[in-house]
Amino acid sequence: MARIARNFQKVTIKDVAKYADVGVGTxxxxxxNNSHVDPSTRQRVLSAMKxxxxxxxxxxxRLSTGTSDLVTVITPEMKGDFYQTLIASxxxxxxxxxxxxxxxPLYNERKYEALRKSSEILLSTDGLxxxxxxxxxxxxxxxxxxxxxxxxxxxxxxxxxxxxxNYYGGIIAGDYFAxxxxxxxxxxxxxxxxxxSTVFDERLEGFQESLERKGRSIDKIYYVPLDWxxxxxxxxxxxxxxxxCAIFTTTDYLAVPIIEVARTMELKVxxxxxxxxxxxxxxxxxxxxxxIRQPISDMGKVAAEILIKKIRGKARDKVRKVIxxxxxVIRET
Amino acid sequence: MARIARNFQKVTIKDVAKYADVGVGTxxxxxxNNSHVDPSTRQRVLSAMKxxxxxxxxxxxRLSTGTSDLVTVITPEMKGDFYQTLIASxxxxxxxxxxxxxxxPLYNERKYEALRKSSEILLSTDGLxxxxxxxxxxxxxxxxxxxxxxxxxxxxxxxxxxxxxNYYGGIIAGDYFAxxxxxxxxxxxxxxxxxxSTVFDERLEGFQESLERKGRSIDKIYYVPLDWxxxxxxxxxxxxxxxxCAIFTTTDYLAVPIIEVARTMELKVxxxxxxxxxxxxxxxxxxxxxxIRQPISDMGKVAAEILIKKIRGKARDKVRKVIxxxxxVIRET
DNA sequence: CTGAAAGCGCTTACAG
DNA sequence: CTGAAAGCGCTTACAG
Numbered sequence: 001m002a003r004i005a006r007n008f009q010k011v012t013i014k015d016v017a018k019y020a021d022v023g024v025g026t027x028x029x030x031x032x033n034n035s036h037v038d039p040s041t042r043q044r045v046l047s048a049m050k051x052x053x054x055x056x057x058x059x060x061x062r063l064s065t066g067t068s069d070l071v072t073v074i075t076p077e078m079k080g081d082f083y084q085t086l087i088a089s090x091x092x093x094x095x096x097x098x099x100x101x102x103x104x105p106l107y108n109e110r111k112y113e114a115l116r117k118s119s120e121i122l123l124s125t126d127g128l129x130x131x132x133x134x135x136x137x138x139x140x141x142x143x144x145x146x147x148x149x150x151x152x153x154x155x156x157x158x159x160x161x162x163x164x165x166n167y168y169g170g171i172i173a174g175d176y177f178a179x180x181x182x183x184x185x186x187x188x189x190x191x192x193x194x195x196x197s198t199v200f201d202e203r204l205e206g207f208q209e210s211l212e213r214k215g216r217s218i219d220k221i222y223y224v225p226l227d228w229x230x231x232x233x234x235x236x237x238x239x240x241x242x243x244x245c246a247i248f249t250t251t252d253y254l255a256v257p258i259i260e261v262a263r264t265m266e267l268k269v270x271x272x273x274x275x276x277x278x279x280x281x282x283x284x285x286x287x288x289x290x291x292i293r294q295p296i297s298d299m300g301k302v303a304a305e306i307l308i309k310k311i312r313g314k315a316r317d318k319v320r321k322v323i324x325x326x327x328x329v330i331r332e333t
Numbered sequence: 334m335a336r337i338a339r340n341f342q343k344v345t346i347k348d349v350a351k352y353a354d355v356g357v358g359t360x361x362x363x364x365x366n367n368s369h370v371d372p373s374t375r376q377r378v379l380s381a382m383k384x385x386x387x388x389x390x391x392x393x394x395r396l397s398t399g400t401s402d403l404v405t406v407i408t409p410e411m412k413g414d415f416y417q418t419l420i421a422s423x424x425x426x427x428x429x430x431x432x433x434x435x436x437x438p439l440y441n442e443r444k445y446e447a448l449r450k451s452s453e454i455l456l457s458t459d460g461l462x463x464x465x466x467x468x469x470x471x472x473x474x475x476x477x478x479x480x481x482x483x484x485x486x487x488x489x490x491x492x493x494x495x496x497x498x499n500y501y502g503g504i505i506a507g508d509y510f511a512x513x514x515x516x517x518x519x520x521x522x523x524x525x526x527x528x529x530s531t532v533f534d535e536r537l538e539g540f541q542e543s544l545e546r547k548g549r550s551i552d553k554i555y556y557v558p559l560d561w562x563x564x565x566x567x568x569x570x571x572x573x574x575x576x577x578c579a580i581f582t583t584t585d586y587l588a589v590p591i592i593e594v595a596r597t598m599e600l601k602v603x604x605x606x607x608x609x610x611x612x613x614x615x616x617x618x619x620x621x622x623x624x625i626r627q628p629i630s631d632m633g634k635v636a637a638e639i640l641i642k643k644i645r646g647k648a649r650d651k652v653r654k655v656i657x658x659x660x661x662v663i664r665e666t
Numbered sequence: 667c668t669g670a671a672a673g674c675g676c677t678t679a680c681a682g
Numbered sequence: 683c684t685g686a687a688a689g690c691g692c693t694t695a696c697a698g
Contacts, residue, residue, distance in 0.1 A: 010477075012691055023669040028693055038667055055477070058453040059395040060691035063674050068392070069451075084412050088440065095447045100454055103436040107421065114428045118402075121433055124391040144343075144388070228619050257619075264596050286561050345675055356685040361677055371683055393675035396690050 011052045020048035031056060062124070070125040071099050071307065074115075076132040076196060078105035080253060081281040082296060083131075086152075089300030090129060097308050099126070106133065116142065123147075127307045132197035135159060148310035150303045153197055160310070160320045162303050166199045169292040169326035170206020173248050173276050176290075176328055177207075178214040180246045180274060187234055187258065188250040190223035200250040203278055203292075207248055219245075228257045235261035244272040252277035252284040252291055259287060259333060275333040278326075288332040295324050344385045353381035364389060395457070403458040404432050404640065407448075409465040409529060411438035413586060414614040415629060416464075419485075422633030423462060430641050432459070439466065449475065456480075460640045465530035468492060481643035483636045486530055493643070493653045495636050499532045502625040502659035503539020506581050506609050509623075509661055510540075511547040513579045513607060520567055520591065521583040523556035533583040536611055536625075540581055552578075561590045568594035577605045585610035585617040585624055592620060592666060608666040611659075621665040628657050 013031075017024045022045060029037050030045045037045075048054075062068045071094055075083050087103065094101050102125055106112055115121070119142040122128060127148040130139075135149060135156055143149060151161035177184055186207065189200045204221070211217055222238075224230040235258040238245065249255040255277035262273045269275065277284055280293035302322055346364075350357045355378060362370050363378045370378075381387075395401045404427055408416050420436065427434050435458055439445055448454070452475040455461060461468075461476065464485040468476065476482060484494035510517055519540065522533045537554070544550055555571075557563040568591040571578065582588040588610035595606045602608065610617055613626035635655055 010691095014691080017669095024692080025670080025694075026668055029668085032693080036667060041667080055456060056453070057396070057691050058457040059392050059401070060674090061693080062392040063390070063396050063676080063690090064692045064694085066674075070454075078411055079414070079417050081412070084440070092443065095443060100447065100451055103438075105436075107417070110425065110428060114433065118433055120389070120391040121403075123388060228616070232619065260593065260596075263593075266599070283561070286565065343675095346677095347675080350685095357676080358678075358686080359684060362684085365677080369683060374683080390675050393690090394677080396674090396692080397676045397678085399690075 010057075011054050012057070013054075015052055016045065016048045016054050019052055020045045067126050068124055069099050070102050071127045071129060071304075071311075072102045072104055072122050072125045074104045074106065074128065074130045074133065076106050078103065078107065081283060082251075082253075082279055085282075085296045086131065086300045089297040090304045093301055093304035093308070099308070112138075115139075127311045129303050129307055130154065132199075148307055150307045150310070152299055152303050153199055155321070156319070158319065160306055160322075162299050162306070162322045162324070164199075164294050164299065164324050164326055166202035166326070167206040167209075169278060169294070170203040170208070171210040172326070172328045173203070173278070173292050174207040174210025175214075176276060176330075177246050177248060177274070178211055178216050182274070183219045183242055183245040184211065184216065185238060185242075185245055185247045186218050186221045186250070187231060187247060187254050188221065188223060189226050189254070192225065203250045224254065226251075226253065228253075231257040232261060234258075239265050239267060239273075243267055246274040247276075249275065249277050252279045252281040252289055255289050255291070255333070256283060256287065259289065270332045273333075280329055284329075284331075290331045290333045291329050292326045293329045294326050298324060343390075344387050345390070346387075348385055349378065349381045349387050352385060353378045400459050401457055402432050403435050404460045404462065404637075404644075405435045405437055405455050405458045407437045407439065407461065407463045407466065409439050411436065411440065414616060415584075415586075415612055418615075418629045419464065419633045422630040423637045426634055426637035426641070432641070445471075448472075460644045462636050462640055463487065465532075481640055483640045483643070485632055485636050486532055488654070489652075491652065493639055493655075495632050495639070495655045495657070497532075497627050497632065497657050497659055499535035499659070500539035500542075502611060502627070503536040503541070504543040505659070505661045506536070506611070506625050507540040507543025508547075509609060509663075510579050510581060510607070511544055511549050515607070516552045516575055516578040517544065517549065518571060518575075518578055518580045519551050519554045519583070520564060520580060520587050521554065521556060522559050522587070525558065536583045557587065559584075559586065564590040565594060567591075572598050572600060572606075576600055579607040580609075582608065582610050585612045585614040585622055588622050588624075588666070589616060589620065592622065603665045606666075613662055617662075617664075623664045623666045624662050625659045626662045627659050631657060 013024050013027045017027045022041060027045055030042045073090055077083055091101050129150050129152060131152040132154055134154055135151055149159040151159050153163060155161050186204060188204050208218060222234045224234055231254050239261060247258055255275050259269055259275055262269045267273045277289050277291040280291045284291045346357050346360045350360045355374060360378050363375045406423055410416055424434050460481040462483050462485060465487055467487055468482060468484055468489055482492040484492050486496060488494050519537060521537050541551060555567045557567055564587050572594060580591055588608050592602055592608055595602045600606045610622045610624040613624045617624045
């Protein structure tokens with residue numbers, strides 16, 4: 001006894017079994033179509049399921065098997081093409097392998113807290129892909145030690161990680177700008193949150209290093225939040241003094257308003273004003289922005305593949321680091 | 334017998350009970366801190382949990398209670414500020430009420446299929462908010478009849494819906510343009526998928542209707558996919574012939590490249606070229622685009638609130654429709 | 667190939 | 683206030 005019908009008289013595997021005149025085990029077997037079931041029996045069960053409108057209860061399945069076929073994907077944001085591309089490429093691999101992704105964008109403080117409080121969500125999935133934020137710091141105490149985890153754009157002592165050599169990307173951007181006979185500016189993002197990614201800084205460092213090697217230096221670095229509004233302002237400030245200069249933005253996203261302002265002020269972008277972004281976001285292709293291309297899709301694909309191997313217990317034990325190289329793409333700016 | 338330790342010797346409620354020398358029921362009670370537990374007992378249980386590193390198994394809880402405290406949020410996309418704002422406002426209400434959101438953006442065909450195939454995901458949550466796509470068509474046969482569902486930007490016969498009066502939005506845009514002594518063009522999105530939203534069409538219809546009433550008409554309608562690339566092309570085509578015209582875009586997103594091209598071609602935006610968007614996305618505020626403001630945050634908030642009421646069984650039974658009105662925001666374009 | 671049964675880890679009336 | 687027990691709806695060795 002002791003049971004209230006919460007689930008609105010849902011039909012269970014038991015009802016199906018009775019209806020088809022078989023045991024529940026058999027129903028379960030056709031459900032998972034593993035082990036051999038007699039074709040005629042299977043047919044009977046199948047039509048019983050249809051007849052009764054049976055839908056399996058995922059919670060029960062998960063409790064019983066201990067797996068959910070779900071993967072949590074944590075990103076610091078989901079705005080912008082970068083994450084679109086990344087998530088789509090992760091998803092593609094996941095779906096192909098029978099998993100679904102559970103997206104968890106940490107777009108504000110509240111989401112951080114919510115994640116820590118109801119870490120249930122994580123624990124109910126089979127694996128975890130974390131982009132940009134530090135697992136060790138953010139979730140070190142929450143994630144079970146043997147949960148399969150892959151880090152993206154973030155190093156980890158304990159887990160596999162996929163990184164892009166952002167420092168190297170900065171270097172090639174610097175090499176490209178060093179020969180230009182103009183002032184050199186940088187517009188970059190200052191990380192606002194302890195747990196945010198350090199990629200922008202790495203790009204900046206590489207850029208700086210490359211210029212130094214060639215006996216040049218950055219004339220000024222502008223730090224902005226990751227929005228266009230502030231970047232417009234910065235651009236106006238720059239162009240009101242300099243009608244001729246080279247600007248490196250540590251992401252294409254920040255290059256867009258700069259180019260917009262330059263054009264509005266009728267400066268010749270690509271000639272007097274040179275702009276090099278980073279990432280090769282779709283917008284960079286559309287606006288023909290010169291940029292450092294990051295292999296975003298590859299990152300997602302590799303991350304998902306490694307994670308699935310880990311979930312299936314096929315991965316090697318030692319912590320692995322995959323480092324992908326960016327490349328310079330010269331366009332019109 | 335019959336059991337492999339899949340879950341890496343995880344500690345269960347049983348272990349905690351034994352350790353604290355109480356029954357499992359008591360542990361469960363302190364876990365959910367309902368019904369009264371003796372303070373000293375509670376303390377003993379609490380420290381036992383800490384000692385053993387106990388983490389509750391959500392699957393078991395869900396199977397037992399039949400609830401998950403999860404809400405699925407389905408959107409046709411998640412790119413762009415519109416969905417950012419919408420999702421954030423939904424999340425805020427959800428989190429405040431102890432729920433978590435499970436994001437499911439249908440950004441391509443593959444995701445549609447995946448959703449239909451593993452509809453498990455939906456069924457394992459307590460409720461469903463669906464934006465833009467037709468639940469009846471998309472999921473009519475999957476969603477249980479008594480699953481709490483709220484539709485956004487999409488009417489439904491069976492479920493509550495929150496709509497914006499897009500037709501009315503078109504009307505006020507038309508009223509605004511009708512007095513302008515220039516050619517009038519429209520750039521809009523042609524829905525590519527059977528299940529896509531019809532908002533763009535409704536806006537267009539309102540716009541058309543308003544112009545007709547005032548004895549005017551649209552000179553040409555340009556249909557584009559929802560990306561900038563094609564819109565750039567269209568803009569170039571328009572401005573190569575017309576140096577003076579008014580353009581209504583059925584979303585701000587499409588207004589951006591048009592303004593960009595106009596400025597690049599040195600046309601006077603706001604004077605010779607008038608542009609009115611729709612939505613009032615952040616980008617519209619940044620670029621000072623005249624637009625029809627949609628109350629995005631309100632939509633999300635109202636949807637989440639209604640859903641929670643339904644989940645808690647406090648909602649009225651009849652299907653409810655909430656219609657929010659957009660308004661004209663005049664800026665520089 | 668298949669049924670009966672134990673088990674997954676919780677929750678919750680019931681009877682103290 | 684609390685323990686013993688039934689139940690949630692599945693899966694899966696086990697023994698035919």
